Amino acid sequence: MRVGIVGVGIMGSAIAGNLIRKGATVVGYDIDARRMSELAAMGGTPADSASEVTDRVELVLTSLPSAAALLMTVDGIRSRPRSGLVVAELSTLPIAVKLDARERLAATGVSLLDCPLSGTGAQAVTGDLAVYASGERSAYDRAAPIFTKFARVSHYLGEFGNGSKMKFVANLLVAIHNVATAEAMVLGMKAGLGPAEVAKLIASGAGTSKVFELRAPLMVKGDYAPPTMKVDLWQKDMAVIADYAAGLGVATPLFTASIAIYNAAQARGHGSDDTASVCAVLEQMAGIER
Numbered sequence: 219m220r221v222g223i224v225g226v227g228i229m230g231s232a233i234a235g236n237l238i239r240k241g242a243t244v245v246g247y248d249i250d251a252r253r254m255s256e257l258a259a260m261g262g263t264p265a266d267s268a269s270e271v272t273d274r275v276e277l278v279l280t281s282l283p284s285a286a287a288l289l290m291t292v293d294g295i296r297s298r299p300r301s302g303l304v305v306a307e308l309s310t311l312p313i314a315v316k317l318d319a320r321e322r323l324a325a326t327g328v329s330l331l332d333c334p335l336s337g338t339g340a341q342a343v344t345g346d347l348a349v350y351a352s353g354e355r356s357a358y359d360r361a362a363p364i365f366t367k368f369a370r371v372s373h374y375l376g377e378f379g380n381g382s383k384m385k386f387v388a389n390l391l392v393a394i395h396n397v398a399t400a401e402a403m404v405l406g407m408k409a410g411l412g413p414a415e416v417a418k419l420i421a422s423g424a425g426t427s428k429v430f431e432l433r434a435p436l437m438v439k440g441d442y443a444p445p446t447m448k449v450d451l452w453q454k455d456m457a458v459i460a461d462y463a464a465g466l467g468v469a470t471p472l473f474t475a476s477i478a479i480y481n482a483a484q485a486r487g488h489g490s491d492d493t494a495s496v497c498a499v500l501e502q503m504a505g506i507e508r
């Protein structure tokens with residue numbers, strides 16, 4: 219199967235790399251010319267637009283930073299509709315936006331799946347991702363063989379939108395665990411323990427988490443570039459989750475408390491850094507200088 223990818227940023231480029239290494243033909247598009255050059259260097263085929271991508275593939279993956287980017291992509295696909303085309307939307311966006319996109323594409327015979335991913339950019343490089351897929355079962359069955367080429371596991375959750383709901387639950391925990399990891403690392407450093415020792419021993423005990431194991435090594439180094447998830451982009455995800463929880467009337471006290479730390483990281487110039495940079499914020503609050 220020839221696979222299209224619209225949006226070859228941190229996640230999209232890692233997915234493209236895994237697909238190419240496993241023998242898939244990848245046609246990609248991104249508004250960033252540098253990303254197009256990187257795609258060509260890894261063996262992919264750059265396209266001039268989202269509509270050109272759809273002309274040349276059987277399945278399109280979209281990994282996009284905003285609702286506006288998704289709707290622009292949908293308009294591009296609609297300009298050259300192909301009945302029977304499947305689009306798997308991998309981004310974290312409001313469900314209402316994805317529903318609107320699905321309706322627009324359905325009018326031209328294109329099926330949209332809601333398939334957000336659980337995992338960081340670093341995990342995407344190694345294929346350590348989980349796909350939370352929802353929507354038309356027959357469309358999922360067509361896409362599933364491609365998911366196995368870039369993800370560790372894919373789950374089919376039924377009704378369109380259920381994939382996003384599961385992703386919101388997962389990212390709520392990621393947000394909290396990341397700040398909790400930074401808080402624990404800073405406590406250890408302030409107590410006089412070496413950060414590398416804290417990371418190693420916590421990872422071997424009951425206090426560890428997947429997020430701790432991914433982000434604590436970055437905190438040990440105090441080096442948050444290149445990012446596996448930018449603070450600026452993470453703010454978008456946080457807002458989507460907060461709005462969804464508020465709409466359901468669900469209190470999220472730990473998640474809400476973590477938002478202030480991410481806001482502080484952004485305000486202190488870490489917007490383009492990895493979200494592990496919340497550790498730098500808590501170090502400053504604790505009076506630690508490294």
